[in-house]
Amino acid sequence: MGTPLANLKHEAFALEYTIDFNGTQAAIRAGYAEGSAHVTASRLLRNAKVAARIQERMAELTMTSNEALYRLSQQGRGRVVDYLGLSIEALKTHPQAHLLHKVKHTRRYIPSFDEEKPDEVEDKIEYEIYNAQSAIALILKEQHLKAGEATEIVDDASLTDETRASRIAALLDAARARRDGQVDSEGSE
Numbered sequence: 001m002g003t004p005l006a007n008l009k010h011e012a013f014a015l016e017y018t019i020d021f022n023g024t025q026a027a028i029r030a031g032y033a034e035g036s037a038h039v040t041a042s043r044l045l046r047n048a049k050v051a052a053r054i055q056e057r058m059a060e061l062t063m064t065s066n067e068a069l070y071r072l073s074q075q076g077r078g079r080v081v082d083y084l085g086l087s088i089e090a091l092k093t094h095p096q097a098h099l100l101h102k103v104k105h106t107r108r109y110i111p112s113f114d115e116e117k118p119d120e121v122e123d124k125i126e127y128e129i130y131n132a133q134s135a136i137a138l139i140l141k142e143q144h145l146k147a148g149e150a151t152e153i154v155d156d157a158s159l160t161d162e163t164r165a166s167r168i169a170a171l172l173d174a175a176r177a178r179r180d181g182q183v184d185s186e187g188s189e
Helices: 007-018 023-030 032-048 050-060 063-079 088-093 132-146 161-177
Strands: 100-110 120-129
Touching: 007 023, 007 032, 007 050, 023 032, 032 050, 063 132, 088 100, 088 120, 132 161
Parallel strands: none
Antiparallel strands: 100 120
16 A cells, blocks of 8 residues: 555545545545644645655555456346345455446345244346446547547447447457458558
8 A cells, every 4th residue: 555654644645636636625534623724634644754645545546447358248148147136245345346337225024824833035136237338438539549449439328239239349350450460441451
């Protein structure tokens, strides 16, 4: 977690500042007087060691492009079948739980009118994984940007599933052709 500052209040300010980038509130949370927190924050933000520590902490907190591509790749490969039949407890501890976009758990009690039979409990779990097509499209777009190619910006909501699938297929074909050194549609290599 980087090298903490020797002055504990300075360290606390630097860490608190990276939460919401509000200097006054960071100074208050770090233990400085509320009445002069805005002045203290201004002074600390000009302090070279504090500013360097804030930058160091931001580097720790910021996701690299490779990390982002890895997460998108996981979303692109996500399969809903991997979660079927799991209890809510199992979903919470599942090693790929971060691929779940939404989880909704409802429990319904069904009274039994037969005294010898206990009441029933019905658990219903609804979940949604992140959209694989969107993840793949973002990865392809990033690869186009790395290659210095122009990318088309499209209002994704207006596309039909069929159009979206055909565009992704065309992008994949173009990427494979480039990878394999084949000639593209304009006749260049």
